[in-house]
Amino acid sequence: MRAHRPWSAVAALVVAALGVTSGVAGADVAPGDKIDASNVEKAKDLLSPGMVWCVKRGWPITVSETKRIEWPQAYKEATEKYAAQVKLTPDGLDVKNYVAGLPFPNLDPKDPQIAYKIMWNYSYNFLTTDDVDLRNFDADTGSIPQDGPMTVERHFLLDHFRRLFWTGRLFVDPKPEKPNPNGYRAQQGLYPILEPFDLKGVGALGNRYTDSGKQDDSWLYLPSLRRVRRLSTAQRSDALFGQDTDVDSYYGYSGHIAWMDWKYLGEREVLGSMHGEHFPVNWSKKVDWAFDDLWEKRKVYAVEGVSKLPQYAYSKRVIFVDKEGWVIPFTDIYDRSGELWKIWINNMSFRKSVPGNNAIQYPDEMGFIPSIVMVDLQLEHATKASLPSPRFPGEQGWYFNQGEKAGVTDDWFTVAALVAAGR
Amino acid sequence: MRWRQVGLLYLVLAVLAVLYARERPAAPEADRARPPRPRFLQVAAADVTAVRLARGARIVSIRRDGDRWAVVEPAGVELPNDLVSGFLQALLTTEEIDRIATTTGDLGSFGLDDAADRVELTLARGEPVVVTLGGTNPTGTALYARREADSGIVLIGRQVRDYQDMIYGALPRGAVPAGTSDGRIGSQTPLLLFGIAV
Numbered sequence A: 001m002r003a004h005r006p007w008s009a010v011a012a013l014v015v016a017a018l019g020v021t022s023g024v025a026g027a028d029v030a031p032g033d034k035i036d037a038s039n040v041e042k043a044k045d046l047l048s049p050g051m052v053w054c055v056k057r058g059w060p061i062t063v064s065e066t067k068r069i070e071w072p073q074a075y076k077e078a079t080e081k082y083a084a085q086v087k088l089t090p091d092g093l094d095v096k097n098y099v100a101g102l103p104f105p106n107l108d109p110k111d112p113q114i115a116y117k118i119m120w121n122y123s124y125n126f127l128t129t130d131d132v133d134l135r136n137f138d139a140d141t142g143s144i145p146q147d148g149p150m151t152v153e154r155h156f157l158l159d160h161f162r163r164l165f166w167t168g169r170l171f172v173d174p175k176p177e178k179p180n181p182n183g184y185r186a187q188q189g190l191y192p193i194l195e196p197f198d199l200k201g202v203g204a205l206g207n208r209y210t211d212s213g214k215q216d217d218s219w220l221y222l223p224s225l226r227r228v229r230r231l232s233t234a235q236r237s238d239a240l241f242g243q244d245t246d247v248d249s250y251y252g253y254s255g256h257i258a259w260m261d262w263k264y265l266g267e268r269e270v271l272g273s274m275h276g277e278h279f280p281v282n283w284s285k286k287v288d289w290a291f292d293d294l295w296e297k298r299k300v301y302a303v304e305g306v307s308k309l310p311q312y313a314y315s316k317r318v319i320f321v322d323k324e325g326w327v328i329p330f331t332d333i334y335d336r337s338g339e340l341w342k343i344w345i346n347n348m349s350f351r352k353s354v355p356g357n358n359a360i361q362y363p364d365e366m367g368f369i370p371s372i373v374m375v376d377l378q379l380e381h382a383t384k385a386s387l388p389s390p391r392f393p394g395e396q397g398w399y400f401n402q403g404e405k406a407g408v409t410d411d412w413f414t415v416a417a418l419v420a421a422g423r
Numbered sequence B: 001m002r003w004r005q006v007g008l009l010y011l012v013l014a015v016l017a018v019l020y021a022r023e024r025p026a027a028p029e030a031d032r033a034r035p036p037r038p039r040f041l042q043v044a045a046a047d048v049t050a051v052r053l054a055r056g057a058r059i060v061s062i063r064r065d066g067d068r069w070a071v072v073e074p075a076g077v078e079l080p081n082d083l084v085s086g087f088l089q090a091l092l093t094t095e096e097i098d099r100i101a102t103t104t105g106d107l108g109s110f111g112l113d114d115a116a117d118r119v120e121l122t123l124a125r126g127e128p129v130v131v132t133l134g135g136t137n138p139t140g141t142a143l144y145a146r147r148e149a150d151s152g153i154v155l156i157g158r159q160v161r162d163y164q165d166m167i168y169g170a171l172p173r174g175a176v177p178a179g180t181s182d183g184r185i186g187s188q189t190p191l192l193l194f195g196i197a198v
Helices: A002-025 A037-046 A049-057 A073-085 A114-123 A247-252 A415-422 B003-023 B029-033 B081-093 B159-170
Strands: A061-063 A131-143 A151-165 A184-190 A193-195 A203-209 A217-222 A227-230 A260-272 A294-307 A316-322 A330-334 A340-351 A366-376 A381-386 A398-400 B048-055 B058-065 B068-073 B098-101 B117-123 B129-136 B142-147 B153-157
Touching: A037 A049, A037 A260, A049 A330, A049 A340, A049 A366, A049 B159, A114 A260, A114 A294, A114 A316, A203 A415, A217 A415, A227 A415, A247 A330, A247 A340, A260 A316, A260 B081, A260 B159, A316 B159, A366 A398, B048 B081, B048 B159, B058 B159, B068 B081, B081 B159, B117 B159, B129 B159, B142 B159, B153 B159
Parallel strands: A061 A294
Antiparallel strands: A131 A151, A131 A381, A131 A398, A151 A184, A151 A193, A184 A203, A203 A217, A217 A227, A260 A294, A294 A316, A316 A330, A330 A340, A340 A366, A366 A381, B048 B058, B048 B117, B058 B068, B098 B153, B117 B129, B129 B142, B142 B153
């Protein structure tokens, strides 16, 4: 027994040393870690500069195990069936022979077109393949102090955000493409606003075309003026209704892929909220403009987008695209001087269903987004949206691929319907 | 229509034009109030033949090789071409947001002391351009910087720092010298236990 003692001492030292090294190698994070302003340096390499700013401001992060984002079966099959025939034009602006699924599943970092392929993959991700109806959601906008709650300046309640895709359809007939004489890729509407009172009835509508040479049609209805205003593509970067959000920033990026010059900045690991456990959203008690949910390590592509439009508000976006889910955990946005201006942060929760009465049970995991936050770092101002609003207990908020059952019909995406809903 | 009526209509039109010119809405205040800001560096990207980044003991040296950028130091490392051109574009397009001071008395409080990051651009013609990058401003959105040829401190967009960080982050961990502020401790220097690397 005595002879073993030196070895047990050595073993103990080795174990201790390994403990030290593993602890140090973790200038890194582990499941269960809580990241806040006091220890943000530990996670700095896993966050964007905008996200570090938010954590220093009081945003809490709870690290969880990384989970897989499973693709819907139909999307997987469509990718296997059609990806081989998809071609990107030499200028990167058009995708040819696309039918459905992920257009470019095999990416090579040495490919000079990789940035464009990443963004086209993002554009054709499975977050919504056919249609989506987001109902009864609200938003607050206001100033954000250090470590404190938002001073709410305006509260918004919105009835519907709907998207209808005309191509790449997988679940609702007709598929994979609706009879499409106008050449739509998608139609989108956000209307009517129910609160605040002075914006009641306001709404926005837009069409996007598969032909990248055609600009979006975008309209804004203002009941107070009884006018429908047409928006230019550059105006899609303007913050609307006193909020911090702009149409092109929805989902992390909602502009056309062809309107930006894209650069590939590399692969990296970041923390992203992809399997949020809370539905509806759980806002932090102390810093109530920040969602308090689970964050996990994700492998992402970093891509830079510079608008081709001279009057675009931003000089560039640095977008992080998840390599598995093809969604965006967050996007940093810079102003024309190169100063960090805004960040868009998604709180995602891939799951088959949500708590609620008669909630739809999906056969696949769907990309619910219980909340989003957009922060103006220069003005120290933010807009947070609860999707859906906790004011509607049992509301599942997101209705994926339900077509007419969820009211997603062609005639909803007309200016006449926009005006009628606003009256 | 008689010529008098035509003349009267022209007269009414002229009056309306004058009234419109006087009453038309002014250009947005923000556009008029904000004078154009000068660029931090007056260098064209095409003129840059090499870039050298220094952060403490960490040196990244890159030179132009045709249409692409090749990493010279650390040897055997590759960086995405777009990342290098993105960094260069960020540095060459950033504007002087503000001019903080004209003296160099207190560089340390702006993070511009000897430990500050340095960027050296070698140009096809003329002297190299050397820039020192300091700390961020209190709101964390911009960066204090200095041109070597200029004694003043200016505030520039922090995207320069963010792209610089991405370059360092893209280097393989083995390329990070230990004991530097950014070296991941333990990733370089093996822990020795009785002379055996653990």
